[in-house]
Amino acid sequence: MNRPARWRLLSDLHLGVSDDDPRRPGKMLPEFLHHQVLEASGPQQHVVFVGDTFELAGFAEDESLTRLESILARHRETFQTLRACAARGVQLHFVCGNHDVELARPSVAARLSSLLSPVEPGQIRVHPWFLHVPHVLVAEHGHQHHAPHRIPELLRTAVSGTDELDLPPLAAWHAQPSSSRLSRAGAVARACLASERAERRVRELAYGELLQAESLRLELDPAAVRDLARLSRFRTVSALPRTATRMVLAAAGRSIASEEAPAAAGRVARTLEAHGSGVAWYVSGHTHRALESALEACPTRYVNTGTWCSDVRGRGPDQSDRRAFPYAVVDVARDGNTSGGLRYWRPDGG
Incomplete structure (x- = not known):
């Protein structure tokens, strides 16, 4: 009951x-x-x-x-x-x-x-x-x-409070409001590459151990938690154009809704x-x-x-x-x- x-x-x-x-x-x-x-x-x-x-x-x-x-x-x-x-x-x-x-x-x-x-x-x-x-x-x-907001290694923050997490692309753009558009675009490009590297680390043993611990907290089978962690994935080739679109719209004071x-x-x-x-x-x-x-x-x-x-x-x-x-x-x-x-x-x- x-x-x-x-x-x-x-x-x-x-x-x-x-x-x-x-x-x-x-x-x-x-x-x-x-x-x-x-x-x-x-x-x-x-x-x-x-x-x-x-x-x-x-x-x-x-x-x-x-x-x-x-x-x-x-x-x-x-x-x-x-x-x-x-x-x-x-x-x-x-x-x-x-x-x-x-x-x-x-x-x-x-x-x-x-x-x-x-x-x-x-x-x-x-x-x-x-x-x-x-x-x-x-x-x-x-x-x-x-993808523009995804943090692949999210659980690293929860476990260690680390400051080493890279900003996702849109956050990298907004983190430098006083910088030139060129320098902010460079920050977005670097964030995309960092997200790609983070996606590879999510599939390594060390992050698997974090997922194992998280499965206990979530009361879910470890295999289910691993599969859930891999449902979405950052890919620069698809994320960068969408991020650029949002950057342009934000500069014009507009926004679009994600489907x-x-x-x-x-x-x-x-x-x-x-x-x-x-x-x-x-x-x-x-x-x-x-x-x-x-x-x-x-x-x-x-x-x-x-x-x-x-x-x-x-x-x-x-x-x-x-x-x-x-x-x-x-x-x-x-x-x-x-x-x-x-x-x-x-x-x-x-």
Whole structure:
């Protein structure tokens, strides 16, 4: 028999040290948590932030710690409400995204835990790669399936807190905003070559040992974890043109949405099925396109939790109504059956 639980999942708040987003995710999140979580009763509650919760990437370790504290201090109401949730027994999960990959550092994860739940640190869990609830759901940010943002050796950060990870191509472009376009393009080219080398290292014995350890944390067969790690791969010949397109559009103040998420979701779900570890739900973010759909040749249901910031790229209600905030709900019954899907929360209760 399973323990009944309710999972709420949301992503891409992009909370930074300022609060200038017109959609004000740092103001909306506490209201959501108060109405949907703190005032709720019933089964065990989990809140999952599916990546890019914070603007926290590209910093050295000490800078990461300082910046995390600055962000929480700037969003004081969010900080206090998250603490209240943890104190109430709500399990808070933070899945790392490409904008807050620094959370994977052991020291940064520990600092987040001590800030939000100083008495019961186990109430805060950081997932460097993805969250797996056996037979229920998998939640990952999705950037690992998107070559311009992919970090092939992601688990090295989680294990050793290393500063040796190379920036993915788009991060290399944005890391030098004051440099000339030529020098930034050179940084992107070097990042592509570094990503190619990292992809080769992922297939070596040393990284296999990290995947073996990760399989224990994820409660998955090691072979399944190895296959999942190799589902997506960085290739310069295909990634460089797509990166260049995004660079040009970014310079013009425009963005494009990735269409890769549903295809990647299908690959993940079918790989889990093949290893006898199928899940009812696959949840991701990253694309800023909130949607729910079936997956091809697989019973798993796909949900993308969109974004709570102003960069909405989907065609759902949040595109026309900027006071509609997407999230996913997954309810687990005592018999193991699940229900739920994509939802929209409005601060007026609509």
